[in-house]
Amino acid sequence: MQYEHKILLVDDEPLIRRSMQKTLSRLGFEVITADNCIEGLTTFEAAQRSDNPFDLALLDLNIPGFTGQPQEGAGLELLSRLHEKSPNLPVIILTAYDEVHKAKVAISRGAREYFVKGRDEGLVDLMDAILEK
């Protein structure tokens, strides 16, 4: 199957990874998942070296960080590392924290959107809008 866009999804909740992967695959996205920062960065770098890099990254905010331990805001660290490799990569921070402060920090660190989990229809629209630009 030929996919139009390739998405990196990093989340430490296995059921969220699986469920979102299924939903997004049905909608025509190629979804590769990782459950922590180290694996996320490695997967991203490997794709970048190939002829099929990622078009967009969906990153959970609180995931195991580069130390291997769960870490608050580790998703933002991964975001910075991804932008070092690919400054124009659109990144959506995906989180269950419905908090203005965290959203402001994420955007100021370069995230394209801060998306609160549970409003899925909106997420797909958002991804479409970002990728069509």
Added chain:
Amino acid sequence: MPSPKPATAERRAALLQAAAQVAKNITTLRSLDELLPASVDIICDAYDFYYAGIFLLDESKHWAVLRAGRGEAGRKMIEAGHKLEVGGQSMIGASIAWREARIALDVGEEAVFFKNPYLPDTRSEMALPLIVGENTFGAVTVQSTEEAAFSDEDISSLMAMADQLAIAIHNAYLLRELELTHAALLRAKTYEALATATTQAIHWIGNKTQPITTTVARMKADLENGKPDLESLKEDLDIIAENARLIVDVRERIIGPGRDQTLRAALIPDVVQAAAFFTGIPDKKLTIEAAPDTPYGLTDTTQLARVLGYLFQNALEAHATHISATITPTLDQSHVAISIADDGEGIAPENKDQIWTAFFTTKGSGYAGLGLAAALTTLSQMGGRITLDSEPGKGATFTIVIPTAPDDEAIDLSYAPQNIFFVDEATDTWALFAANVLKLAGKNVVVQESPAGAAEADLILVDEALTTMPVTDVVAQLKEAGVAGKAVVVTAALDTARAARYMKAGVKDVALKPYTYMELAAFLNFEKEK
């Protein structure tokens, strides 16, 4: 002005006694509301004075307000809000302003005296400031109906007493200030903990509900397509079921501490054993040691077993290869301490405070982080507490402390069933207790790990924490022998689902284990009548 009168030996003795009593009160009565009235009474009684009163400065430091006064006059003046201006016409006001004693041996002649309608008979008055270092707190007034009533000895001993009182007032103010600071700190901490817990709860719920909403939307779309992929739909249902299970688990841990507690005397080693059994800890991984003189604990055994279950579960999840439970009385015998020590991964210093916060976990997405928060709440409700000692890589020791139960009393068991059969290990703490009590009461008691031969008994007691065979198998065998109706499953911790299962299998009852003579008598009586 008349000269001060000389002191007698008798009066000197009374003064010494009064000074000693005031000193004693200062050390025992911590509240000013107790200390000040007690002090005016001692002064009047010891010196045979007409009146004594204590004024304390208000917040503005401009007024001295009467806080304690002898007798009816004192009561009326306090009710009327009697206060005197600092530096004003009164002796009290002057003594505070000048930070020195004012003595009038015939008040009628004292120019600064302010005539008081409540105390018309006063002929001598002394006002002594209450001073500690740079601080002035108020003044004491002492009044007599005699002219020249105060001897030199009276004056010096009263001044010493005023100094002692001032120190006590100073201490009370410091304590009050400390309490206010503590209360403010506690409020701030409570608010902070609530805010953190709420944020974590919202985050957790968001993460667990999100796959449900995504999956339901996808399933609907699949079904509307008309060509549903059955394997995919089955996986979707599993996703929903798993998240629902996690949410249901959390519900129990949130509700748990909120349940009503029934405190009773309990054999703590038996509750620990039951908790380990229900958590599924293999025998070879666990050591339970109880000091021989350990008293009964006062606790809700179902709730305590739940708390211990959280600790055992945590030890297993920290990859402990061995867990030891030690039960000892505290040094003063007022509490029972239960230490659960494991050789697992331990807890990082930076997490030691946070582990008590609801929804904090280092174990990943399959965990709610509610066990220790629930343990803390549950234990504090039963008058207990829990502490942690841990170093990363060196395991963790949680110590629970609960109050000791009052002593048990022997009771008549003659009406209880004569032949009682225990399906239990002979070494089980509870079986040892109950079987011995019943044997001493002249009952025929059998303790056996299998139900073979139980048919002859009047009452069959099956320990739910039996390790040698599943209780469901015991009940099935009893049913086959046609005697399940004489059987009661006894447990340290009641569980709705398990109780329903045994009742459906045909047992007579499922009940909490009786741990005392009184409970055993009530239990046997109840089961006999049932």
